[in-house]
Amino acid sequence: MVRPLTSVKMLIEISTEDVMKISTQSKTTKNKDQDNLYSQPREAISGFVFDESVVKVFEDMIGRSVPGYATLLSMFPVLTHSFIQPDSHCYDLGCSLGASTLAIQQGIKVEGVEIIALDNSLAMIEKCKALTSEHRSQAKVTVRLADICESEITNASLVVMNFTMQFVQKEAREPLINNIYSGLNTGGAFLLSEKIKCSNSMEQDRLTTLHHDFKKANGYTDLEISQKRSALENVLITETVEQHVCRLKEAGFSEVLVWFQCFNFVSFLAIK
Numbered sequence: 001m002v003r004p005l006t007s008v009k010m011l012i013e014i015s016t017e018d019v020m021k022i023s024t025q026s027k028t029t030k031n032k033d034q035d036n037l038y039s040q041p042r043e044a045i046s047g048f049v050f051d052e053s054v055v056k057v058f059e060d061m062i063g064r065s066v067p068g069y070a071t072l073l074s075m076f077p078v079l080t081h082s083f084i085q086p087d088s089h090c091y092d093l094g095c096s097l098g099a100s101t102l103a104i105q106q107g108i109k110v111e112g113v114e115i116i117a118l119d120n121s122l123a124m125i126e127k128c129k130a131l132t133s134e135h136r137s138q139a140k141v142t143v144r145l146a147d148i149c150e151s152e153i154t155n156a157s158l159v160v161m162n163f164t165m166q167f168v169q170k171e172a173r174e175p176l177i178n179n180i181y182s183g184l185n186t187g188g189a190f191l192l193s194e195k196i197k198c199s200n201s202m203e204q205d206r207l208t209t210l211h212h213d214f215k216k217a218n219g220y221t222d223l224e225i226s227q228k229r230s231a232l233e234n235v236l237i238t239e240t241v242e243q244h245v246c247r248l249k250e251a252g253f254s255e256v257l258v259w260f261q262c263f264n265f266v267s268f269l270a271i272k
């Protein structure tokens with residue numbers, strides 16, 4: 001069981017280990033399935049989808065593929081708790097198995113908060129419901145199957161998109177950010193984490209190499225890395241830090257900053 005947090009001092013004591021526990025404590029994930037989806041040569045590589053086979057290994061996949069993922073999540077309670085207002089909504093857009101929801105939950109110390117976790121993968125949502133229901137918290141958690149581009153955002157003090165925007169069609173990103181901005185209360189925060197690209201090709205090559213080295217260090221083979229890369233080619237569309245910052249500022253956010261970066265994975269904090 002996740003221990004209750006009662007003070008900021010305790011909040012900053014949350015370790016990476018605690019966050020990994022957040023998503024590994026349940027009975028259903030105790031024996032985490034290893035991601036070997038791309039370990040065998042495939043004749044043709046189809047576009048990546050968040051289906052049942054991915055959901056089964058997702059926890060292992062994201063931890064071994066996204067540099068800094070656990071550290072990033074471990075900071076969510078610290079980063080978000082001061083923005084969360086009583087009687088407001090927090091949104092986790094593209095929640096997958098609910099790791100961000102569970103991390104945000106740790107920082108909530110006010111009454112009347114509802115976390116609304118949305119994802120358009122039925123397999124993800126089913127598992128997310130099971131995992132999040134095992135955790136007791138002050139905040140109510142509602143997990144719903146929904147396309148985030150079609151969802152209403154209301155009375156929000158916090159919106160989190162942890163590595164989800166990159167899967168949204170490019171032309172849908174601006175309307176989505178505008179919708180988030182208008183659904184946020186004044187003083188509310190938008191936390192956006194993304195894989196990014198660089199306009200400078202040398203930097204781009206360096207960060208790509210470092211990312212691949214990270215994956216190799218976590219046990220992925222060259223074949224797995226290259227087949228996964230092909231599967232994501234037209235599915236995960238990266239943008240530069242400047243493009244993200246510009247879009248956030250144009251939407252009206254008064255403060256936009258990069259608060260975290262690990263290789264080509266970046267997290268932004270935007271405040272209304």
Ligand code: GEK
Pocket residue numbers: 050062093094095096097098099100118119120121124146147148149161162163164167168
């Ligand atoms: C985490 N946030 O662990 N509507 C709803 N969901 C979507 C949409 C959409 N239009 N497009 C993609 N998704 C999580 C990790 S994973 C990131 C997020 C990754 C969902 C998709 O089904 C998947 O579950 C999630 O966004 C992206 O903190 O796999 O790199």
